Amino acid sequence: MTFHRWAAIAWKEVLQIVRDGRSVGIVVAMPIIMMLAFGYGISFDLKHLPVYVFDREGSQQSQDLLKHFQASEYFNVVRTVNDYSTIVRALDGGRCKLALVVPYDFSQRLNEGRPVSIQALIDATDGNSANLAIAYSEAVILSYSQQVRLDWTLRRGHIGIQAPVSVDARTWFNENLESAANIVPGVVVIVMAVVGTFLTALTVAREWERGTMEQLIATPVTALELMLGKLAPYFAIGVLDTCLCAVFGILWYGVPFRGGWSIFFASSTLFLIVVLSLGYFISVVAKSQLAASQASLLATFLPAFLLSGFLFPIDQMPVAVRVLTYIMPARYYMAIIRNVFLKGSAVALLRNELLALAFLSCLLVFIATRVFKKKLN
Amino acid sequence: MTVDKDVPSVVVSDLVKTFGDFTAVDHISIEAYPGEIFGFLGPNGAGKSTTIRILCGLLRPTSGLAAVAGLDVGRRPEAVRQKIGYMSQKFSLYNDLTVIENIRFFAGMYSVPDALMPERVDWVLDMAGLKGRGLALTGTLATGWKQRLALGCAVLHRPQILFLDEPTSGVDPISRRQFWELIHRMAADGVTVFVTTHYMDEAEYCQRLVLIYRGQIVASGSPSKLKRESMKGELLLVECGQLGQALEVLQAGPGVLDAAIFGSKIHVVVTNAAEAIPLVRKYLSEHAVTVSKIEPIGPTLEDVFVALTSRRDEPAGGEKGQ
Numbered sequence A: 001m002t003f004h005r006w007a008a009i010a011w012k013e014v015l016q017i018v019r020d021g022r023s024v025g026i027v028v029a030m031p032i033i034m035m036l037a038f039g040y041g042i043s044f045d046l047k048h049l050p051v052y053v054f055d056r057e058g059s060q061q062s063q064d065l066l067k068h069f070q071a072s073e074y075f076n077v078v079r080t081v082n083d084y085s086t087i088v089r090a091l092d093g094g095r096c097k098l099a100l101v102v103p104y105d106f107s108q109r110l111n112e113g114r115p116v117s118i119q120a121l122i123d124a125t126d127g128n129s130a131n132l133a134i135a136y137s138e139a140v141i142l143s144y145s146q147q148v149r150l151d152w153t154l155r156r157g158h159i160g161i162q163a164p165v166s167v168d169a170r171t172w173f174n175e176n177l178e179s180a181a182n183i184v185p186g187v188v189v190i191v192m193a194v195v196g197t198f199l200t201a202l203t204v205a206r207e208w209e210r211g212t213m214e215q216l217i218a219t220p221v222t223a224l225e226l227m228l229g230k231l232a233p234y235f236a237i238g239v240l241d242t243c244l245c246a247v248f249g250i251l252w253y254g255v256p257f258r259g260g261w262s263i264f265f266a267s268s269t270l271f272l273i274v275v276l277s278l279g280y281f282i283s284v285v286a287k288s289q290l291a292a293s294q295a296s297l298l299a300t301f302l303p304a305f306l307l308s309g310f311l312f313p314i315d316q317m318p319v320a321v322r323v324l325t326y327i328m329p330a331r332y333y334m335a336i337i338r339n340v341f342l343k344g345s346a347v348a349l350l351r352n353e354l355l356a357l358a359f360l361s362c363l364l365v366f367i368a369t370r371v372f373k374k375k376l377n
Numbered sequence B: 001m002t003v004d005k006d007v008p009s010v011v012v013s014d015l016v017k018t019f020g021d022f023t024a025v026d027h028i029s030i031e032a033y034p035g036e037i038f039g040f041l042g043p044n045g046a047g048k049s050t051t052i053r054i055l056c057g058l059l060r061p062t063s064g065l066a067a068v069a070g071l072d073v074g075r076r077p078e079a080v081r082q083k084i085g086y087m088s089q090k091f092s093l094y095n096d097l098t099v100i101e102n103i104r105f106f107a108g109m110y111s112v113p114d115a116l117m118p119e120r121v122d123w124v125l126d127m128a129g130l131k132g133r134g135l136a137l138t139g140t141l142a143t144g145w146k147q148r149l150a151l152g153c154a155v156l157h158r159p160q161i162l163f164l165d166e167p168t169s170g171v172d173p174i175s176r177r178q179f180w181e182l183i184h185r186m187a188a189d190g191v192t193v194f195v196t197t198h199y200m201d202e203a204e205y206c207q208r209l210v211l212i213y214r215g216q217i218v219a220s221g222s223p224s225k226l227k228r229e230s231m232k233g234e235l236l237l238v239e240c241g242q243l244g245q246a247l248e249v250l251q252a253g254p255g256v257l258d259a260a261i262f263g264s265k266i267h268v269v270v271t272n273a274a275e276a277i278p279l280v281r282k283y284l285s286e287h288a289v290t291v292s293k294i295e296p297i298g299p300t301l302e303d304v305f306v307a308l309t310s311r312r313d314e315p316a317g318g319e320k321g322q
Helices: A001-021 A021-040 A061-069 A086-093 A106-111 A129-157 A177-210 A212-217 A223-252 A261-286 A291-304 A320-324 A329-343 A347-371 B048-055 B079-084 B099-109 B114-127 B143-155 B174-186 B225-228 B243-251 B273-286 B301-316
Strands: A047-057 A075-081 A097-100 A119-122 B010-019 B022-032 B038-039 B063-068 B085-086 B161-165 B194-198 B207-211 B216-221 B235-239 B254-264 B265-270 B291-297
Touching: A001 A021, A001 B099, A021 A177, A021 B207, A047 A061, A047 A086, A047 A347, A061 A075, A061 A106, A061 A129, A061 B085, A075 A086, A075 A129, A086 A097, A086 B143, A097 A129, A177 A223, A177 A261, A177 A291, A177 A329, A223 A261, A223 A347, A261 A291, A261 A329, A261 A347, A261 B048, A291 A329, A291 B194, A329 A347, B010 B048, B010 B099, B022 B207, B022 B216, B038 B048, B038 B174, B048 B063, B048 B085, B048 B143, B048 B194, B079 B085, B085 B143, B085 B225, B099 B114, B099 B143, B143 B161, B143 B174, B161 B174, B174 B194, B174 B235, B174 B254, B207 B225, B207 B301, B216 B301, B225 B301, B235 B243, B235 B273, B243 B254, B243 B265, B243 B273, B254 B301, B273 B291
Parallel strands: A047 A075, A047 A097, B038 B194, B038 B207, B085 B161, B161 B194
Antiparallel strands: A097 A119, B010 B022, B010 B063, B207 B216, B235 B265, B235 B291, B254 B265
8 A cells, every 4th residue: 555556546536526527516516406306305294285165054153163274384275165076176186185074064063062073085195194184184173172162161151161181292303393304414314325326336437448447457556545546535525515415404404403513524434434335346346337327326325215214214114124224324324414413412322323334334345345356357 | 777688577388368168378388588579469369468468467367377577477466567567459548637647647556756757757748749738638639649658658667578469559650650669769778578469560570479379379489580481382472353263263273382362462372483483374374364463472471470370270170260
C-alpha cells in the first residue's frame, strides 16, 4: 500500500466524476429530487377528504351534525345531494371518498332518546385511508353524540354531567403528527444507499467495459490500493450528500434534529462503508455497467425502500420478511437516523443498531477486498 | 542501463494455456535478451496475446514457466510489473482524461518520484509528439498519437522489458514508421522489446522472430535466416489473368511444391527456379491461362509463413485459422 498509487487512483476518479455530467447530476441533483419527491409525495396524512352528503331529513339537528364534519380538518363536504344514485356515481368516479346518508327520522329519534345510525359509504380501494376515514368519522360522531346527550340531560335539569372517561393524548417526538417528520430522515438513508452503491457500482465495471482495466492491472497497483483509491472520492461525496439531505430536511421541512451530530456521523460513516463496499463488490462481479446498475438497484434501493422500515413498520411484517430485515444494513441505519432526528435518545440505547451496522460494514469490506483479482478472464 | 546482455530477460519454458477445450498456447519455449527486438508473428488467434498476457501476469498459465527479469511471473507478479511496460492491443488509456493527466496517473501507478515528474511528463510529451497538446482530452487525439502516448505511459518508469501487443494495428503507415523508430531507440538503450504483430512487413524490423501458429512455434530466428532456411525450394512470381483458376491449375502443376495468391499475383514454390520457368509457362498456356510474367524472386516473410503453416496443415486436414 503506497500513498502515491492510492492518491493517483483517487485523483483520477475525481477527474472522471467531474468530467462526467451524469455523475455530477446524480451527486448533486439526486438528493434534492429525492428529498422533494419523497418529502411531498409520500404522505400518510389524511386531510380534507372529499365528502358527499345525502340528508334525507334536512332538519336543524341533521344540519348540525353535518357542520361537525365540515368543521373537522379531515373532511371537506363538497356537495349535498338528494338521491342515492348520485352518491353511487360519485364514489364510482372517485369524486368523493366518503358519503354520509342521514335517515329521514334522525331528529325524531334523537328527541325521543332512541338510538339512530348514520350511514357512511367509504371508498376502501386504499384500505389504510379507509380505516383512517372510518376512525375519524366515528370520532366526529362520538363528539356530536356526547353533545346531544349533554343537551338532553341539561334540559331535564341535571347539571355538570360529563363523559366519565376521556383521553388526554400527548404525541411525542412528532408532535404535529406530520408524515414529513417520519419520511424525511428516512430519505437520508435512501439517498445514501442509492448514491453510494449506484455510483461505485459503475466505477470498476466501466474500466472493464472500456478496456482500461487491462492497462491498469498490468501496473504494480495492488487490489487494496485500487479499491481504497476508487472508494475515497465516493466516500467524500456520500458524506457531502448526507449533510446536504440533513440540512435540507431541517431547514426546508422543519424536521427537528434532537440527537448528537457525533452519532449521526458515526452511523452515517458505517452505513457509507457498507453501501460503498457493496457497490464495489457488485461492480467487480458484474463487469458491465448495465448489469452493475441493475444489480445495485436491486441490492440497495429496494431493501432500503421496502425492508428498512422506511414505508412499512417492520413489526407489522410477516415473520419471514421480518427475519430478512435483520440482514439489511438499511434497517439499522434507518432506526438510528430516525432516532437522531426525532427522539435524540442516549447513544447507549442505540448500541445494538450501531453494533449490527459495524459488523455488517466489516463483513462487506472484507468481502470487497477479496473479490477483485488482478487477472483477466 | 546496466544489464548483462547474455542473461535472458524473458524466459518461457514449456508454457501451456488452455481455455476449456481450446489450447491457446501449446508448449512454447522462448528466450529474449536485453537490447533485442523480439517479434512474435502469427495470425489472429495464434496465441500471441495470450502469451504476452501471461508474461505480464494478467493470465495464469495452465502449466510451464514464465520468468521475466529473473522473476517467476506466477509467484511475484507485482515485482515483475514494476520492471515491465505493457501496451495492450486495444487502446486502454483514459479517453476522458487529458494527455497530461494520463501521464501523471500512470507515473503514479509506477511510483515515479514527484521530483522526476515534470521531466518524465516532458519526456513522454516529446516522445509522443504531443508538445503543446498536453491539455487536450485523450479521446480527441488521432490513433497514431494515442498509440505513441500509450507507449509513453508504458515506459515512463523506464522498464527493462517492454511488452507490446499489436502496437500498430489501425495506425497509418507514417505513424507506424515513427512508432518503430521509438522502439528501435529503446532497444538501443538496452530494453528488451517483446512485440506481437501480424504485419509481415513489421516483422522485418525485429532482430529475432518467432513464428507462432495454433499455439505452437513453427520457426524462429532472424528474418533473414528464416527466409534463407525455412523455404524448401525456390520462389517464382507469376502474373496472369484468371487468378483463381490459375491457382488451382498451378497447385497440381509439374514440379510445383506450393502456390499461393499474394495480392494480384501468385507465388509458386518450385525445387529449381531456372528449370521450372519454361515448364510452368507451358503448363499454364495448355490450361488456357494467359501469363504476362514469370520471374524468380526472393522470399518474403509471408512466403515463409505460408510455406511453414501449409506444411503444418497438411496432416491436420487442411483447415485454416482458429
